[in-house]
Every structure is written in C-alpha cells, then in structure tokens.
Amino acid sequence: MKLSTHIKPISYLKAHAAEVVRTLEDQGEPLVITQNGEAKAVIQGIGSYEQTQETMALLKILALGTRQIQQEDVEPVQDVINRLRA
Incomplete structure (x- = not known):
C-alpha cells in the first residue's frame, strides 16, 4: 500500500464526504487528510x-x-x- 497515492486535503473531504466513505469501503485502503499542506489525519473504512x-x-x-x-x-x-x- 502506497499512502502517497491516497492523500486529499480536508476541503476535499468536506465537499465529497459521502464519496470518500464509499471509496474507503470499496478500496479498503486508508486516506491521508491534509490541512495547510501537512498530514493531519488518516481515515479508513x-x-x-x-x-x-x-x-x-x-x-x-x-x-x-x-x-x-x-x-x-x-x-x-x-x-x-x-x-x-x-
């Protein structure tokens, strides 16, 4: 698993929350959330x-x-x- 391909800014999460949740379950891989260009959280299904x-x-x-x-x-x-x- 390469986390560098699964990075999104917090604004993307806010605008696409339902899609992100679906994708997390479908792909089974975590998503790194950034804020001001820094990794701040990891979410997973x-x-x-x-x-x-x-x-x-x-x-x-x-x-x-x-x-x-x-x-x-x-x-x-x-x-x-x-x-x-x-």
Whole structure:
C-alpha cells in the first residue's frame, strides 16, 4: 500500500464526504487528510479498521509469547494437555 497515492486535503473531504466513505469501503485502503499542506489525519473504512485491530491483537499475543519463551516461563505441551484433560 502506497499512502502517497491516497492523500486529499480536508476541503476535499468536506465537499465529497459521502464519496470518500464509499471509496474507503470499496478500496479498503486508508486516506491521508491534509490541512495547510501537512498530514493531519488518516481515515479508513470500518472493515479495514477491524482488520488492523485484529492484526494488532495477534501481534501483541505473539510478542507476549516470545517474551515468555525468552524468560523461560513455559511448560511442556504434554503437561498442559494432561492438566486440561484432568
């Protein structure tokens, strides 16, 4: 995804809000909104937002697992299975 192709000034957003919302859902890519020539906000469709949040959650779980492995805070899988079955 190349954000430089998805940049619009805030005046465009004000004048074309309904079209922007439709485009966000259709394309699934975020839109950078500028004000006075500077990037000020990023908007995205709800589907894209939910996917981003799910990805972030998975990355946090992976980071936690990696940290636990590094701290040797782990158990053999067979011990866990036996405990769950009991």
